[in-house]
Amino acid sequence: MAGLELISDQGYRIDGRKPTELRQIRCRLGVFTQADGSSYVEQGNTKVLASIYGPHEPSSNMRSKISHDKCIINCEYSQASFSSAERKHRPRGDRKSLDMAAHIKQTFESCIHTTLYPRSQIDIFLQILQSDGSNYCACVNAATLAIVDAGIAMKDYVCACSASLAKGTTLVDINHVEESAGCAELSAAVMPKLNKIVYSELNGRLHEDEIGKVLDSVVLGCNDMFAVMERTVREHVEETVSNFTHS
């Protein structure tokens, strides 16, 4: 909090954005042919690849968790060793990776219509190619697009965004520098049309009275994210349909 100025006097952030501005978002659906659904999302410098396999018969090590009325969701999260500024080898069963995978699994367990796919398993694989803050949010957005690509039924889009508080102003879509500056960071996954918060986590200290403000800006950021994601899906569908009709 001391030393690094997160907001300049003119109201611009370190990377030149306004406080309520999201980073540049680029997304693509259907990047892999092998997977049932896949997507690639770039949020500023954070780049994530997501692939979905399923619904399929549960694999041998998940046999014990078969449920007669819903599907099991298996999530694996992996951060490449070249993804951060300093090269760091991350082993497979790393605590932070397992924790992040568990969070994403819980997010989607409440949003996918699991009762439509009994006795099956849906796999979500996430790979971070470059990490520049808001890893969880980029992963959730990428997984949502991949699930849409796979044709799995969901209650609504799941859009995630992060926000922080600096000098009384809320900053939306935190990057790595702002994350490590020591301010509180609130990430949330929201279903925009139903206007419900599906998952939320807060790191760092935030006064009770300020939570409302930060939550509001997170929800607004998620709605902006939703607009971009919906446009991407529509463009992808138009492109796929035009390929059918022209050939």
Next chain:
Amino acid sequence: MPLREPTLSNLENNFIVNAVCDNRRYDGRRITDARDTQITLGLDYGCCTVSLGETKVMAQVAVEMERPKESRPSEGSLHIHVEMSTLASGNFDASKPGELGIEIQRILERSIILSRCLDLEELCIRVGERSWAVHLYIHVLCYDGNILDCASIAAITSLKHFRRPDITVEGKTVLVHSIEERNPLPLTMHHMPFCTTMAFFKDSKQLLVDPTRIEEKVMDGKLIISINNHKEVCCMQICGQVHISKPQILHSTDVAYLKSKELSEFVKNVLTDDLKYKQNGEKEQQVSLLCKRKKIRMKTICVSFTTLLQKEHYTHT
């Protein structure tokens, strides 16, 4: 080899959900009541066992000297280790932490380490060369739901109870004084964040504080808030099949704050009593205090949780 957890029957499931819809719980508590908390401090500094109803968690603090991290040469470090042994519950596997173990460890790390609750700069001995590494071991002894709340009380109490050896730095040598030479020093804690877990039922319209094991199996999702005495939220997590709105979150933080305030007072009293016993030379005495949690009555929470738009006032009896 861990046992498979027995499935809950539909009858039990429906009974609990219907009771919650009527604002009642199967063990007779109110929806905002936590179970009875009991703190037992051991003979050694830094050892503490906390029971929340039938859930029991033991915490122990130990220090060792180490070389500080290169990116932070003037700070010590705090490491939290959580052990979910099979003695707590047949389906825990001691070799793998499992989803629950990792969640507890990560939330305690975020609530205690990331919120800068412990002063790490005070743990530095020689900048860049030597510092204290504090290790906090949490062992779950008995699982009856809501390990996290119990573990957070145990962690904070044992950190506050702990005394590290006094040292003298002479040039390049560090002299560690034994307990007979000089009094050991306490760790500096800026604030005490306590976690409160709230379970959501019935499409997130009803919340329960401090779910038991059976309620945890039946719940839709949960909201975990770690808040300290100064109304600062140190960690918050919403997970499971929960669809909640902003007024519900803000209301839950109010509930969590009242509980945290009560717990802060209780822990301070336990520690001062223990100090008195130790000063009187009653070394064999094990301090054990029972706290009948005061029933915090919140008028609006007893009514349906969705009618939160009016400003609430609560009475504390």
